Amino acid sequence: MKTTGFIGRRLMLAGVAAFGMALSAGAAAAEATKVAAIYTLPVEQQWISRIHKALNAAADRGDIEYVFSENVANTDYERVMREYAEQGMELVVGEVFALERAARKVAADYPDTAFLMGSSFGPSAPNFAVFDNWIHEPSYLTGMVAGAATESNVIGMVGGYAIPEVNRLMHAFMDGAREVNPDVKFIVNFIDSWYDPPKAKESAFAMMDAGADVMYAERFGVSDAAVERGVKAIGNVIDTSGDYPGTIMASALWHMEATIDRAVASVKGGTFEAADYGQYSFMAYGGGSLVLDESLVDADTVAAVKEREEEILGGLFRVNVNDARPVSDN
Numbered sequence: 001m002k003t004t005g006f007i008g009r010r011l012m013l014a015g016v017a018a019f020g021m022a023l024s025a026g027a028a029a030a031e032a033t034k035v036a037a038i039y040t041l042p043v044e045q046q047w048i049s050r051i052h053k054a055l056n057a058a059a060d061r062g063d064i065e066y067v068f069s070e071n072v073a074n075t076d077y078e079r080v081m082r083e084y085a086e087q088g089m090e091l092v093v094g095e096v097f098a099l100e101r102a103a104r105k106v107a108a109d110y111p112d113t114a115f116l117m118g119s120s121f122g123p124s125a126p127n128f129a130v131f132d133n134w135i136h137e138p139s140y141l142t143g144m145v146a147g148a149a150t151e152s153n154v155i156g157m158v159g160g161y162a163i164p165e166v167n168r169l170m171h172a173f174m175d176g177a178r179e180v181n182p183d184v185k186f187i188v189n190f191i192d193s194w195y196d197p198p199k200a201k202e203s204a205f206a207m208m209d210a211g212a213d214v215m216y217a218e219r220f221g222v223s224d225a226a227v228e229r230g231v232k233a234i235g236n237v238i239d240t241s242g243d244y245p246g247t248i249m250a251s252a253l254w255h256m257e258a259t260i261d262r263a264v265a266s267v268k269g270g271t272f273e274a275a276d277y278g279q280y281s282f283m284a285y286g287g288g289s290l291v292l293d294e295s296l297v298d299a300d301t302v303a304a305v306k307e308r309e310e311e312i313l314g315g316l317f318r319v320n321v322n323d324a325r326p327v328s329d330n
Contacts, residue, residue: 143176156207
């Protein structure tokens with residue numbers, strides 16, 4: 001459904017107001033929390049799709065009323081934030097990596113509205129909370145898979161932008177590969193776009209021409225190149241193995257439900273405050289996980305990866321966090 005007017009962007013309404021019975025006698029119905037999301041890309045984009053999925057799940061349960069705007073330009077983002085706050089939204093979710101100062105200014109102007117934003121920086125009192133997809137743990141595990149699989153000892157890595165969120169996943173992946181294969185080398189390139197499959201595909205082809213026989217597909221387009229050249233790939237954020245059968249050996253998945261559910265509960269309970277929700281993307285909270293195609297991975301590697309996964313979940317192994325820009329090996 002497309003609409004025009006107050007927001008000026010395509011809005012989708014997911015879910016309706018839900019009423020729950022209180023436990024005490026004469027219980028009153030409780031209204032669903034009003035939540036809006038602002039996305040700079042389509043909801044089909046891999047990173048955004050995880051937030052959208054979690055919010056739709058909350059709406060389907062009746063916990064929230066959910067509307068969203070997608071494809072919002074950075075120049076329009078501040079305006080849309082203000083419009084949602086003026087509409088009386090109780091929680092506004094989004095991603096402000098390219099407009100940190102403007103977004104925080106809006107939040108300060110609406111202290112009664114809760115804001116939960118994807119950000120590379122910290123929270124800002126009283127109402128600007130942050131999150132990020134801290135899936136460095138499963139990324140490490142996928143690196144182990146790639147390091148064991150490469151025969152040329154060259155792995156290609158295509159990223160979007162060299163921001164901390166992406167950098168830490170790549171470094172974790174590289175560390176995991178080096179654990180099982182100290183001789184492995186990496187070719188790293190950033191395409192400076194969150195969604196440009198043709199450009200990512202072109203970059204992947206260049207890496208394969210340079211000897212890469214396993215590809216880290218941080219962006220859409222890389223797996224398509226892998227299929228065409230008959231090499232294996234590692235997925236990121238979402239599971240695309242069904243789209244690329246016989247190609248995706250493993251993927252590090254992001255699950256936003258734990259983050260969203262905690263934020264909604266705090267808004268509903270009147271306890272929301274500026275905080276860093278990043279920890280809820282950790283594997284221990286169910287915010288990250290590994291999916292592995294055991295038909296494409298040898299048994300010894302599967303066993304080693306599962307053992308390391310158990311150590312991570314049990315607090316016996318900590319994956320290093322490195323936010324610096326990764327570079328190619330000489």
